[in-house]
Amino acid sequence: MEVKVEVAFLRAEATMAFPRGRLLAVRGGRLHVLAPDGWDVAGGPRPEGARPISREEAVEWCRFEGFDEEVLDAVPTPG
Template identity: 65%
Template structure:
């Protein structure tokens, strides 16, 4: 039986390299960042990232040219 874990999405502050910030996701307590090759697990915490809704994450993906399906591929711990 598969256990479904909730995913929380966050966005980092804008920077020169990432004017709309980076997309982060937390699933099962693990922090991930959306990278060119998919989701990468990162250490640390996202204290300064802004929580966003799934709809806002979808908008971010569309604006940045990422497939919205990426939001369904956040790895489980």
């Protein structure tokens, strides 16, 4: 039986390079950041100022930034 590990989404604070912030995801205790080619593991703790967002907000962020919302289901599972 496969156990589904939940994903929590966050949005980092806006910067000059990323005016709408970066999309982050935590799955199995591991932090990931969405890059142009998919999810990358982010080293270190959660960025200060990153705030939790709902999946619906993450979908909106993806639409605005030009990502297919299916990327939200592709956050790697640790291990």
